[in-house]
Amino acid sequence: xxxxxxxxxxxxxxxxxxxxxxxxxxxxxxxxxxxxxxxxxxxxxxxxxxxxxxxxxxxxxxxxxxxxxxxxxxxxxxxxxxxxxxxxxxxxxxxxxxxxxxxxxxxxxxxxxxxxxxxxxxxxxxxxxxxxxxxxxxxxxxxxxxxxxxxxxxxxxxxxxxxxxxxxxxxxxxxxxxxxxxxxxxxxxxxxxxxxxxxxxxxxxxxxxxxxxxxxxxxxxxxxxxxxxxxxxxxxxxxxxxxxxxxxxxxxxxx
Amino acid sequence: xxxxxxxxxxxxxxxxxxxxxxxxxxxxxxxxxxxxxxxxxxxxxxxxxxxxxxxxxxxxxxxxxxxxxxxxxxxxxxxxxxxxxxxxxxxxxxxxxxxxxxxxxxxxxxxxxxxxxxxxxxxxxxxxxxxxxxxxxxxxxxxxxxxxxxxxxxxxxxxxxxxxxxxxxxxxxxxxxxxxxxxxxxxxxxxxxxxxxxxxxxxxxxxxxxxxxxxxxxxxxxxxxxxx
Numbered sequence: 283x284x285x286x287x288x289x290x291x292x293x294x295x296x297x298x299x300x301x302x303x304x305x306x307x308x309x310x311x312x313x314x315x316x317x318x319x320x321x322x323x324x325x326x327x328x329x330x331x332x333x334x335x336x337x338x339x340x341x342x343x344x345x346x347x348x349x350x351x352x353x354x355x356x357x358x359x360x361x362x363x364x365x366x367x368x369x370x371x372x373x374x375x376x377x378x379x380x381x382x383x384x385x386x387x388x389x390x391x392x393x394x395x396x397x398x399x400x401x402x403x404x405x406x407x408x409x410x411x412x413x414x415x416x417x418x419x420x421x422x423x424x425x426x427x428x429x430x431x432x433x434x435x436x437x438x439x440x441x442x443x444x445x446x447x448x449x450x451x452x453x454x455x456x457x458x459x460x461x462x463x464x465x466x467x468x469x470x471x472x473x474x475x476x477x478x479x480x481x482x483x484x485x486x487x488x489x490x491x492x493x494x495x496x497x498x499x500x501x502x503x504x505x506x507x508x509x510x511x512x513x514x515x516x517x518x519x520x521x522x523x524x525x526x527x528x529x530x531x532x533x534x535x536x537x
Numbered sequence: 538x539x540x541x542x543x544x545x546x547x548x549x550x551x552x553x554x555x556x557x558x559x560x561x562x563x564x565x566x567x568x569x570x571x572x573x574x575x576x577x578x579x580x581x582x583x584x585x586x587x588x589x590x591x592x593x594x595x596x597x598x599x600x601x602x603x604x605x606x607x608x609x610x611x612x613x614x615x616x617x618x619x620x621x622x623x624x625x626x627x628x629x630x631x632x633x634x635x636x637x638x639x640x641x642x643x644x645x646x647x648x649x650x651x652x653x654x655x656x657x658x659x660x661x662x663x664x665x666x667x668x669x670x671x672x673x674x675x676x677x678x679x680x681x682x683x684x685x686x687x688x689x690x691x692x693x694x695x696x697x698x699x700x701x702x703x704x705x706x707x708x709x710x711x712x713x714x715x716x717x718x719x720x721x722x723x724x725x726x727x728x729x730x731x732x733x734x735x736x737x738x739x740x741x742x743x744x745x746x747x748x749x750x751x752x753x754x755x756x757x758x759x760x761x762x763x764x765x
Contacts, residue, residue: 339765340713380764388710409761410716428761429720448720448758469754470723490730490747510743526750528727 320359322366328352328399329373333422337378338408341391343425347400347417354397360390403440412450432471447471451530455537458483458521468527475525476535482517486524493531538566543573551580684735691752698759709765717762724758727751 328351336343341360348354353375357366367382368375383389391411398404400419407413407426415423416436423440425433430449438456445452446467455476458464464483466473479498487494492509504514525532543566549555550563567574639647706714731748734741 387708388713390710409765410713428758429716448754449723467750469720469727469751488743488746490727490734490743507743511746528730528747528751 320362320364321357322359323354323356324368326353326355326368326370326375328402331373332399332402333374334396334398334402334404334406335374335376335378336394336396336406337380338392338394338406338411339379339383339389340410341393341408342411342431343394343396343406343408343413345396345398345404345406345413345415345418347402348397350397351399353399353402356395356397358393360392361388363387364389364392366392457481458523460520462521464521464523466523466525468530470529471527472530472533473525473527474531474533474535475523476537479536480517481521482515482519483521483523484515484519485512487512487532488526489530489532490528491530495531495533497534498536499534538562540566540570540573543567543570544576547573547577547580550577551584684732684739688748688752691756695752695756695759698756698763701763702759705763705765713765717758720758721755724751724755728755 332353334345334353341358355368355375355377359366363383363386364379365382365386366377366379368377370376377394379389379392393411396404396406398418400417402418403420403422404415404418405422405424406415407424407428408431409428410431411427412431412433413425413427414434414436415425415438416434418437419439421440422442423435423438424442424444425435425446426444427433427447427450429447431447432450433445433447433452435443435445435452435454435456438454439459440456441459441462443454443456443462443464443466445454445465448469449471450468451471452466452468452473453476454464454466454474458477458481460482466475481499485496485499485504487496488511490510494509494512496504496512499516501514501516504512506512543563546555546559546563550560555563567577702717706717709717728748728751731744731751734744735748738744
């Protein structure tokens with residue numbers, strides 16, 4: 283009887299020890315992960331014609347405007363060996379992750395957040411990862427994903443907009459300026475364009491899978507080639523819009 | 538003084554440029570040698586004639602008639618050559634012997650005519666060969682090979698970049714490799730679809746545009762990932 287009691291106590295003790303060890307390991311692992319990530323944040327003075335150029339390898343890019351005449355760059359680096367060295371020349375801020383990390387091997391994801399004046403030109407690209415740009419009114423907004431990643435451009439008014447990826451959706455919500463050029467291209471993904479009803483543009487839209495929905499922007503002046511390509515003017519056609527995808531839907535929405 | 542030395546000095550004697558001693562020696566020889574003295578007399582006569590008639594040239598009696606005679610002689614010689622050529626009986630010989638002077642547009646037209654003639658002959662020959670007058674699969678196959686020819690060069694460039702990517706791929710993370718392969722596969726599917734459409738309808742503008750764009754995308758993907 284005595285022997286049996288002792289054995290039960292030992293079993294309970296061993297269970298507590300196992301659970302404790304397990305929890306400790308989890309805590310250590312989590313702490314290790316947190317410590318491995320680095321974060322950097324820097325501010326740069328903004329001029330009259332601010333331009334931001336960012337070349338990332340892997341990771342998300344978020345660009346948004348704020349009411350300050352300066353640029354704030356925040357980066358979260360997954361790997362300790364990764365390096366980010368922004369360069370500012372006049373009004374242009376350049377970040378080239380590829381150059382900064384040449385010869386360092388795989389540097390993991392680097393996620394960027396840029397806060398810029400609303401009139402900044404934005405030119406960002408990444409090999410892999412999502413891109414989001416919002417509230418920009420300037421000459422250029424270019425978002426390029428070399429492989430897969432969604433592109434979301436919200437409240438954009440720029441004379442030149444380029445959005446391109448291979449796999450992933452593209453969403454544009456903004457205005458087409460008179461005389462501007464707008465290019466949206468995805469190999470496999472939906473492209474949605476939300477613009478004011480009074481927008482005026484010349485459209486060339488092509489989709490191999492015949493999934494083009496012009497909705498309120500359709501008129502009888504459009505020429506189509508068996509539903510795979512539409513060419514025509516909306517309004518006076520003063521801006522030029524090109525939309526292409528291979529599989530996925532092209533949709534125009536009125537806001 | 539011998540005769541050879543004397544005749545060398547005669548010109549100077551006539552010109553009056555000899556020294557007194559040489560002139561004395563030469564005159565002594567001339568008095569003894571009739572041949573040398575004859576040479577001196579001839580030379581003196583020629584010189585005297587030239588000095589007397591300096592600036593006077595006698596024109597031919599009828600200059601125009603002279604030139605007509607020369608031209609007649611030349612034309613007579615050319616005519617005899619032509620008669621000789623006319624006697625050649627072979628048409629091929631004449632054709633080969635003829636000098637062809639063609640301008641560049643004439644040459645191009647001639648080449649085009651030859652190509653057209655050869656093409657027509659080939660088509661007609663193939664129709665007859667088939668018996669029923671139809672030429673099944675010949676034109677689509679030619680068009681398909683034409684499409685392949687057009688993209689052949691781009692495929693070479695793509696192969697080059699593909700090799701570079703393969704060399705660097707080992708350094709990438711497994712996630713990056715999967716991403717790349719997945720995206721390349723999607724683009725390859727787009728290329729294959731466009732090519733398939735073009736093989737069925739070689740003049741399909743949309744498929745051609747899609748093919749071009751997907752090949753451009755593939756090249757861009759390879760280039761951008763070759764840097765990693």
